[in-house]
Amino acid sequence: MGRRGRKRRLELETKYWRLLQSGVGTFEACRIVGMGRKTGYRWRAGNGGVHPARLAEDVRSGRYLSLLERQRIATLRRQGLTIRAIASQLGRAPSTVSRELRRDVRPHDQGVYDSDLAHARARRPRGGRLLADAGPRGVAQAQLEED
CATH class of the missing domain: 1.10.10 (Arc Repressor Mutant, subunit A)
Known part of the structure; x- marks a missing residue:
């Protein structure tokens, strides 16, 4: 059975973890982010009491x-x-x-x-199809040389 209440928001959680990494205490980090301290303690418990090695990547979709x-x-x-x-x-x-x-x-x-x-x-990183197969690579190279 899932938790009742609001869904977790990665942006808030990421900001919370960043504050903890910078040396801010749990209570103060929760206050800055605008959430209850119990939520912060629950997030820490969910990760085994340790902050994740890397935070949610902003660059990824x-x-x-x-x-x-x-x-x-x-x-x-x-x-x-x-x-x-x-x-x-x-x-x-x-x-x-x-x-x-x-x-x-x-x-x-x-x-x-x-x-x-x-x-x-x-x-x-995955290689392209043309790198793996010489047949299509030769055809593509020939077409490029024509143009």
């Missing part, structure tokens, strides 16, 4: 999962929450969470989802 969201998935999964419960807490579709877990839990990982490894796999 909201279409893709951020490192912060992947860390939440890992934490909530360890706590035994269902995929639907995790999705409702993140404000994402259950299919997104399911796909992420299916894609990034490998047999050699012993069924444990590693958020940092999953994020690194997701950001892996």
